[in-house]
Amino acid sequence: MGAVDATDQDMEPYNAARKSYAWFKKVGIHVLQRMVLNAKVLYSVTNKRKVDMKDFTLQLCDEILAKHLSDYTAMRDQHKNAKRQKLSEPSTSRLAGHDLVRSEQNTRRRCWVCYNIEKKRSIFTYKCCIGCKNRIPLCSLDHFTYYHDNL
Ligand SMILES: [Zn+2]
Ligand SMILES: [Zn+2]
Structure with a gap:
């Protein structure tokens, strides 16, 4: 299997192109996803470890938001704590x-x-x-x- 097949397969579960957006949005999203995928491949190669596309994307969003949105870290921690409390409360x-x-x-x-x-x-x-x-x-x-x- 060629490298191109492998990377396309990597993107497939989260492929926004399957959703019913207008074609130009699909193109935009595809370019973004491709950039994320490229970053992931570089990250995997430099760190010599395989990463999950979803985990990588989430981590990337997290770090970009933390860097550029001033209240983000506080908001995120609040959300996480609320979620954790919910999980441990009922049972x-x-x-x-x-x-x-x-x-x-x-x-x-x-x-x-x-x-x-x-x-x-x-x-x-x-x-x-x-x-x-x-x-x-x-x-x-x-x-x-x-x-x-x-x-
Ligand atoms: Zn699941
Ligand atoms: Zn269990």
Whole structure:
């Protein structure tokens, strides 16, 4: 498989071109995504480690906002704390021992919620719940919460 195929595949799950924007927006978004992808490739090569496209994009947004928006860091921390409180409030005992962690195995697995609930086949993650049987793979705090609240 050529390098071009691999990078296109990398962008595919988050490909805005599939959404129904006007064509010129698609072009603009595609150029932006391509820039992010290029940055990701450079980052991976210089740091000699593979990074997830979604994680990289989120981290990038985070750092750009923190740099250019003065209240951003405070807002973000407030939001994070509120989210964490929400997560630990209702069912602390049931969630004892459960936590979203990066799996020690260096393989990505399909997020359980993305795959079974949202029917997205292409979302892979290193993250999983340390407390669940088989260390259920879950891609985000939202899906961690969803999984433990609904199942
Ligand atoms: Zn997910
Ligand atoms: Zn769990």
